[in-house]
Amino acid sequence: QVQLQESGPGLVKPSETLSLTCTVSRVSISSYYWSWIRQPPGKGLEWIGYIYYSGSANYNPSLKSRVTISLDTSKSQISLKLSSVTAADTAVYYCARSDSGLGNFDYWGQGTLVTVSS
């Protein structure tokens, strides 16, 4: 069974950079697209962006100026960096797998809550 596990600080100060890692196990990171999706408390889902195993990435235009998604194939890890955070970036952050850049998300991590507060 494919497993995705998000990790990173649960508290980030305003204006700083949020950094999260998703570790993938029981499946090769190759040949899939790996997305970050977030969900503010009590609200809906927002796709942040994806990276393909080749290294090509695509971001939501609403966040593009602040987002970087990268890949470490040797560690089977996908990283998310979101700069200049504000309280509006407080959310549960999920990593998820799809088999295309425009596809369905068939495996998800359990999610990690990141709170932006001083």
Next chain:
Amino acid sequence: DIQMTQSPSSLSASVGDRVIITCRTRQSISTYLNWYQQKPGKAPKLLIYGASSLQSGVPSRFSGSGSGTDFTLTISSLQPEDFATYYCQQSYSTPNTFGQGTKLEI
């Protein structure tokens, strides 16, 4: 961005009921529509992809239909474990977008 509009936003139903949730878009997305179930504190779970294909392991009481701009998720006979929030998602064009969710309550 393609906006997804789900209705209703919330729904009260009973075990054994047949429930229909609707998702609409302003532009055609063919059948690039997926449905997810999310329970409190858990990640979303893929139920239906390509508008009508049942994800492996999902009970057959779940079904999806539609194409173009109008889609439905039907639960034929509600079970206690089905009370959750349901989201539609379009995979027709980037950025991927989700509906606002439909909370299904007892």
